Amino acid sequence: MFLLRPLYRGRIGGDLCGLWTAKYPRMHFAPTAEERMAGMTHKRSMMTKKLLVDVDCGVDDAQAIMLALAASNVELLGVTCVQGNTTVENVCKNTLRVLQACSKLEIPVFKGAAKPILGDCIDAGHFHGLDGLGDAPDPNAPGIDLVQKEGAVSAMIRIVNENPGQVSLVAIAPLTNLALAVKMDPSLPSKLKGLYIMGGNTESRGNTTVCGEFNFAADPEAAYIVLNEYQCPTYLACWEFTCYSKLSWEFCDAWLAQDTDKARFMARIFQHSIEASKSERLEKEFVSGTGFVSCDSYAMAAAMDDSFITENDHYPVTVELTGKHTRGMMVMDTVGFLKKAHKAHIMKKVDMEKFEQMMMAALK
Numbered sequence: 451m452f453l454l455r456p457l458y459r460g461r462i463g464g465d466l467c468g469l470w471t472a473k474y475p476r477m478h479f480a481p482t483a484e485e486r487m488a489g490m491t492h493k494r495s496m497m498t499k500k501l502l503v504d505v506d507c508g509v510d511d512a513q514a515i516m517l518a519l520a521a522s523n524v525e526l527l528g529v530t531c532v533q534g535n536t537t538v539e540n541v542c543k544n545t546l547r548v549l550q551a552c553s554k555l556e557i558p559v560f561k562g563a564a565k566p567i568l569g570d571c572i573d574a575g576h577f578h579g580l581d582g583l584g585d586a587p588d589p590n591a592p593g594i595d596l597v598q599k600e601g602a603v604s605a606m607i608r609i610v611n612e613n614p615g616q617v618s619l620v621a622i623a624p625l626t627n628l629a630l631a632v633k634m635d636p637s638l639p640s641k642l643k644g645l646y647i648m649g650g651n652t653e654s655r656g657n658t659t660v661c662g663e664f665n666f667a668a669d670p671e672a673a674y675i676v677l678n679e680y681q682c683p684t685y686l687a688c689w690e691f692t693c694y695s696k697l698s699w700e701f702c703d704a705w706l707a708q709d710t711d712k713a714r715f716m717a718r719i720f721q722h723s724i725e726a727s728k729s730e731r732l733e734k735e736f737v738s739g740t741g742f743v744s745c746d747s748y749a750m751a752a753a754m755d756d757s758f759i760t761e762n763d764h765y766p767v768t769v770e771l772t773g774k775h776t777r778g779m780m781v782m783d784t785v786g787f788l789k790k791a792h793k794a795h796i797m798k799k800v801d802m803e804k805f806e807q808m809m810m811a812a813l814k
Contacts, residue, residue, distance in 0.1 A: 499524050500616045500643075501753055502609055504562075504602075505746075506534025506623035506665075507544035508578035509723045514622055514750035515545070516712065516812040519552045521754050526554075527609050527617065530602035532562045534624045534668055535574045536582035539594070541623075544583045546592040551715040555592060562602025563626040566669035574664055577726045584722035602627050607635045614641040618753045621676070622648040622746035624665050629672035632679050639680040648749040649673065650767070650780030651689040652796060657735045660775045663689040667778035674769040677780075677794070684794040685759070686767070687748040688780065689737075691797050695748065696741035697806065705809060713813040744809070748800065751808055761799035766790035 501524055505511040518524050529549075531541040542561050549555050565571050579585035598605065606627060610617050619642055621628055632638050639645070649665035650673070658667040666673040677684075702724070706717045726732055733740050751758045766783040768790075770776045781788075782796065 497523065499618060499754055500527055500613055501525070501618050501620055502527050502530070502606065503620045503750075504530045504532060504606070504623055504625075504627050505541065505545060506532050506536070506538075506582075507541045507548065508535030508574060508582045509584060509720050510744045510746040511535070511622055512544065512548045512583065512719060513716070513744045513809070513812065514620070514746035515548050516552060516716070517747050517750050517808055518620075518754060519549075519554050520812045520814065521808075524754055526557050527613070528558045528560060528605060530560045530562050530606055530627055531597075532602065532623045532627045533564050533566075533571055534665065535578045536580065537573075538562060538564045540582050542597045543591060543594055544581070546594070546596055547583065547588055550590075550592050551712055555596065558598050558605070559596065560598050560600060560602040560605040563630065566624065566626055567629060567671040567675075569669075572658065572664075572668050574658075577723055577732070579722045583719040586718040586721070603630045603634060606631045607638060610638055610641050611635075616643055618642070618644045618646060620646045620750055620753045622665075622749055624668035625649070625672040625676045626669045628680070629669070629675040632675065636679070639682045642680070642682040644683040644685065644753065645676075645680050646685045646687070646749040646753040647676070648687045648692070648746045649689075650677075650686055650769070652763075652780065652782055653690045653737075654776070654779055655690050655737055656779070657689055659778060661770075661773075662776070662778035663780070666769055666780060670769055670771050670778040673778070673780075674771055677767050677769060678790075681792050684792075685749070685752050685762075686780075686794050686796045687745070687752065688796060689745070692743050692745045692748055693737035695800055695802065695805075696736070696738070696743045697802075697809070698741055701806060701809075702742040705813060708810070708813050710813055716813055747809065748797065748805075751800070751805055752797065754808070755804065758800050758804060759795070759797055760801055763796040763798055764793045765796060766792065767794045767796070 651663045654661040658664040770779045
């Protein structure tokens with residue numbers, strides 16, 4: 451609410467204003483420029499964010515989806531599915547399970563690519579479980595018939611074209627669907643408000659191959675196409691950054707201890723990944739020690755809240771396609787050798803207090 455301000459300044463003006471408002475209490479005087487700016491800033495921060503999410507629904511995808519569903523200023527227009535952590539059929543089933551846990555089954559789910567553009571499928575069953583959600587039984591899981599008849603790539607193009615300049619695309623999976631979409635509609639990136647990707651790496655620290663992060667290593671060609679053909683504002687939550695920004699296991703315990711159905715659902719599907727995170731293999735992969743790393747949730751949080759990112763680098767990026775040990779590794783051009791005009795925002799630091807609040811709210 452704006453404060454009352456006299457139209458005439460000074461002692462006399464102030465007295466007149468006081469008399470006027472006493473006699474006509476419902477009258478409002480013009481706000482100052484500072485008040486108008488404060489009101490506009492508040493209004494912008496509360497504006498609805500239209501998001502479209504592309505997932506390979508493992509446990510951290512589930513956490514990211516629940517993050518978005520808990521936010522009052524987010525409209526989730528749909529979820530597109532792609533092979534990655536598990537088969538695309540499992541990804542569709544898992545997405546429906548997450549939406550059911552949040553009482554949001556009205557959100558449309560679309561089935562996408564079942565394999566990468568080139569090469570063989572890989573999965574992350576050692577971390578997410580063979581089914582992608584910790585192999586936790588769910589006798590009341592929704593039927594696969596709830597998946598839309600329209601394919602994911604077609605739906606992605608349609609939804610963005612129906613909302614030009616308004617949709618932020620959150621890509622937290624191998625980028626196969628996005629690569630196919632831009633080949634079908636080259637104008638697609640120009641109609642996005644922003645692209646938020648969990649993927650790639652900045653220090654050649656691999657978690658799937660020697661130098662490759664999972665989402666990029668699972669479909670290097672797709673990652674190459676997306677980083678080179680999506681000329682919209684692009685934000686990257688890379689592997690090492692998520693590790694440096696990890697949460698403590700103490701926070702995780704408190705997060706899962708909330709007395710809600712959502713928290714109980716997350717505790718069931720997350721148990722396998724918690725145990726895997728504390729294994730010798732994963733402790734070697736994690737940068738800067740062990741802890742709770744919800745990789746996909748950082749990209750989602752950035753799409754939800756413009757103020758979440760507090761520091762980032764700004765460089766052209768691409769993906770190595772041919773190296774024996776480096777295929778799928780993200781290449782960050784700090785000098786200008788690539789001669790690319792488009793630069794990505796590469797997250798370095800985020801508001802961790804805000805992140806904890808958002809994560810807690812997701813399971814309330």
